[in-house]
Amino acid sequence: MKKYLSIIVVSLFVLSCGVAFSYEGSLPDDTAYVGTITKIDRGARVIELTTKFEKTPKTWKLHMQDECQIQVNTTKNPSEKGAFKKLSELKEGTLAEVHGWPSRDGGKWLARKISILNPDDYMVKRLEADAKGGVYFGHEP
Amino acid sequence: MNKKGFLALIFAVFFVAGIAEARKTEITPADERDWQVIAPQDSDAPLRDYAMLYEAGGHDGNIGVIGIPSMRVYRYIMCGVDMHNFPFSGSNAGNNNGTPDGKFLWVSDKGADAVIEVNLQTGFAERILANPKPFGIHHSAAMSPNGKYIFLTGELTGKVAKMRVSDGATTVIDVPPAPSAPDYPDTSKDGKYLFAGNYYHSATMVFSQDPFKFIKEIPVGKNPHGHNAEPRGRWVVVCDKLSATQSVIDVRQLKVHKVIPVGAGPLHNQPDTFGKYNYISSFVSDSTSKVDLGRMQMVDEFPIHYRVGHNSIAPDNHYYVSQNKYSTGLFNPTGIVYAVNFEEQDIDELSPTYGKTVKLIPINGEPHEGRQIFSTTIQRWNTGRGEEMFTKGYELGDVKVSFDDRGVPGRSLTKRPSLYPVHLANAKRYFIPRDDGKPGVTKEGDVYVVRLKGFSYGYVPRFFHVPKGANVRIIYTNIDKAAGLTKNPDVTMGFLPAGYYGQRTRLDGVRGMSAVGEFVADKAGEFEFYCQQFCGPLHLEMRGTFFVDPPGGTASLSVGDYDEMSKLEYQVLDPEEREFITGGNRLLNTLREGNEPAI
Numbered sequence: 001m002k003k004y005l006s007i008i009v010v011s012l013f014v015l016s017c018g019v020a021f022s023y024e025g026s027l028p029d030d031t032a033y034v035g036t037i038t039k040i041d042r043g044a045r046v047i048e049l050t051t052k053f054e055k056t057p058k059t060w061k062l063h064m065q066d067e068c069q070i071q072v073n074t075t076k077n078p079s080e081k082g083a084f085k086k087l088s089e090l091k092e093g094t095l096a097e098v099h100g101w102p103s104r105d106g107g108k109w110l111a112r113k114i115s116i117l118n119p120d121d122y123m124v125k126r127l128e129a130d131a132k133g134g135v136y137f138g139h140e141p
Numbered sequence: 142m143n144k145k146g147f148l149a150l151i152f153a154v155f156f157v158a159g160i161a162e163a164r165k166t167e168i169t170p171a172d173e174r175d176w177q178v179i180a181p182q183d184s185d186a187p188l189r190d191y192a193m194l195y196e197a198g199g200h201d202g203n204i205g206v207i208g209i210p211s212m213r214v215y216r217y218i219m220c221g222v223d224m225h226n227f228p229f230s231g232s233n234a235g236n237n238n239g240t241p242d243g244k245f246l247w248v249s250d251k252g253a254d255a256v257i258e259v260n261l262q263t264g265f266a267e268r269i270l271a272n273p274k275p276f277g278i279h280h281s282a283a284m285s286p287n288g289k290y291i292f293l294t295g296e297l298t299g300k301v302a303k304m305r306v307s308d309g310a311t312t313v314i315d316v317p318p319a320p321s322a323p324d325y326p327d328t329s330k331d332g333k334y335l336f337a338g339n340y341y342h343s344a345t346m347v348f349s350q351d352p353f354k355f356i357k358e359i360p361v362g363k364n365p366h367g368h369n370a371e372p373r374g375r376w377v378v379v380c381d382k383l384s385a386t387q388s389v390i391d392v393r394q395l396k397v398h399k400v401i402p403v404g405a406g407p408l409h410n411q412p413d414t415f416g417k418y419n420y421i422s423s424f425v426s427d428s429t430s431k432v433d434l435g436r437m438q439m440v441d442e443f444p445i446h447y448r449v450g451h452n453s454i455a456p457d458n459h460y461y462v463s464q465n466k467y468s469t470g471l472f473n474p475t476g477i478v479y480a481v482n483f484e485e486q487d488i489d490e491l492s493p494t495y496g497k498t499v500k501l502i503p504i505n506g507e508p509h510e511g512r513q514i515f516s517t518t519i520q521r522w523n524t525g526r527g528e529e530m531f532t533k534g535y536e537l538g539d540v541k542v543s544f545d546d547r548g549v550p551g552r553s554l555t556k557r558p559s560l561y562p563v564h565l566a567n568a569k570r571y572f573i574p575r576d577d578g579k580p581g582v583t584k585e586g587d588v589y590v591v592r593l594k595g596f597s598y599g600y601v602p603r604f605f606h607v608p609k610g611a612n613v614r615i616i617y618t619n620i621d622k623a624a625g626l627t628k629n630p631d632v633t634m635g636f637l638p639a640g641y642y643g644q645r646t647r648l649d650g651v652r653g654m655s656a657v658g659e660f661v662a663d664k665a666g667e668f669e670f671y672c673q674q675f676c677g678p679l680h681l682e683m684r685g686t687f688f689v690d691p692p693g694g695t696a697s698l699s700v701g702d703y704d705e706m707s708k709l710e711y712q713v714l715d716p717e718e719r720e721f722i723t724g725g726n727r728l729l730n731t732l733r734e735g736n737e738p739a740i
Binding site for chain 2: 023029030031032034066067068069070071073074078079081082083084085086087097099100101102103104112113115121122123125126127130135136137138139141
């Protein structure tokens, strides 16, 4: 009996390890998120981003650091490439890629760069097409 | 036809002619041009490049600045002896390009064994961060998240350092077991780890950033080289140089998650900003391997014209630059040291030229790290803003970037240098007909003559000794018949001792002649020498050691004039410029570990 019990315990442990280390879309300690900016609190310098191209979209609260740049990454307008923007110019509904990392105490996710994306850019189209085909962004292959 | 009809006809003719004329003068936007058209277009001048490629030029001692997508060389910034790798200042958020604030880059000088700070806004070298000695730096490509520390790999002595860029204070770790060859590094974006290859161990070393300590080695493919943390922080991609594979390390579990077959001779990575694709320079297969990190497999491969080393990617993921090595026969000859080349490839999957080479240009030196930055980050000085820029800085949207670094050694608001570090200024070098003398050290009069042979991939003799104070003449002969795996037989072999003698002893060995360098061995120590001319897949492993023995003793990594050499005073000619040199053995192991968070 003990033998069977230990086998079950070990199996459950191995299974839980597998689940714990599997990647099912974006995670709290990711250092980049891709999605739509759904809410902007300009006073607190906090944005909410709902991820795209994942099986289950998630919403993350991202705290903009003083040095957080807002920059046009891809655009239909060549003269706008790389243009820096102010927070007051950032709009809800913008497709963006945000880079940063969680603070070590786990309290906040610290945004260091907001890159504005062109929805028609090839990378966006690629991620969309992959997701439609069942290859979701951030999932373990 | 009545009068009205005739007038209407004339009007119509003029209208059509007007449209045709207007179309003639229409300027094709820079991003929509077919870059394969060699002839210049009317709209080429003035040309706006949306990004700038900064490249560490290797033995030309420069940082090159090249426009993307035009691939026009804008200028060279003089830095030192043998420039290898750099991060941009700012934060390390994002892919290899990071999130530059436009102030500085910190480039490793493998020849001088130092780090040079380049001010991107003035476009000049501004400070010299002296490594502790002995160190034998190769790379400085990794930066802590907060931008206050850089991590250096001492490939030539088996050491790794954490350096505070404000003053050059360091903590240095010896990587066990010896011999170790700490190679290309990158940091996890969240400030936890530093990863670096170790080609003697065929492993990836893992360090904690803060406190700075060695954690473990992860076995990967044979002789790993490029290591990069992709933007999402899940994977570290490793180029297994001699295994033709990519090892993908799971950052959470610190073990290899998957091994992906890629083009032969993978050297360097360029993950895009999403961490979706990783572009690999594959040296032996002459190609760019495109790996989908979502599918964990190679999904495409683009041929390139010549053997590649480093690579770089545009900040918007639209262009990839393959920084190639051999170019003999491709461009006009320019002398013994020929031009290498950069090849720009279109990686926009929706572009009609996707996967194709769109520009190929000759380039000086033997370039290493390349990183691209949006050109909007570099400000214009020629608009009367000089004083404002000098004292207040500039703005990137809401972000204020200040040059007011009061209290930082070597930086002030009243004096901003434009250093021109010594680069072979006192070197005595010349060529002679091929010398076929027996390799080794002989004494001819009062001169110690060292006959040194270079081949793919090694030196004979591998070690040699001269006494301190000796007049030394090195006769360096390239004895290669052909370069083995490479398709190009004319491979130049290099000789460059890292550190003090790197300033006066760099030699380039072409077949059929011998290169001679003369110097006085006035500083004792153990000096690792290496090949600074990319000569093939095992070029990096082509190393030797020469010893300048102190009176009555034998030089080693612990016996030599290291404290004196670490001051790097010989790096500048004007004594007043020594105030812009900081770091060295004086600040060795002075970081307050645990109290200086890297995040």
